[in-house]
């Protein structure tokens with residue numbers, strides 16, 4: 001599976017969890033949090049900080065893990081803002097020169 005495929009698969013799961021929340025799902029926990037979108041935003045901030053620290057420490061495994069956390073939580077924030085992840089792909093495509 002390549003990068004874009006896993007991102008689109010995760011987005012589909014996020015959409016599914018938004019329609020059908022599950023008790024055991026972390027995705028559902030964030031999407032239905034009492035703080036609303038602020039919880040996803042809090043996690044984006046936290047994970048970005050951890051990503052920066054991993055880069056500064058030069059731990060390549062940790063850098064990949066933290067980057068994955070940033071991307072996943074950013075997708076949760078996009079869902080909370082009702083902005084489809086496809087619009088981000090479209091934006092990146094439109095920037096090609």
Ligand SMILES: N=c1c2ncn([C@@H]3O[C@H](COP(=O)(O)OP(=O)(O)OP(=O)(O)O)[C@@H](O)[C@H]3O)c2ncn1[C@@H]1O[C@H](COP(=O)(O)O)[C@@H](O)[C@H]1O
Pocket residue numbers: 010013017024025026027028043068069072
């Ligand atoms: N990609 C991810 C993913 N990345 C990170 N995480 C979770 O994000 C959390 C981040 O860790 P932290 O220690 O910062 O947070 P925490 O202490 O667990 O939770 P908080 O109370 O701080 O929010 C961990 O619990 C990870 O499991 C993810 N959880 C789910 N996914 C994807 O979402 C799919 C559905 O997952 P569920 O919704 O859990 O079924 C999975 O199959 C994955 O593809």
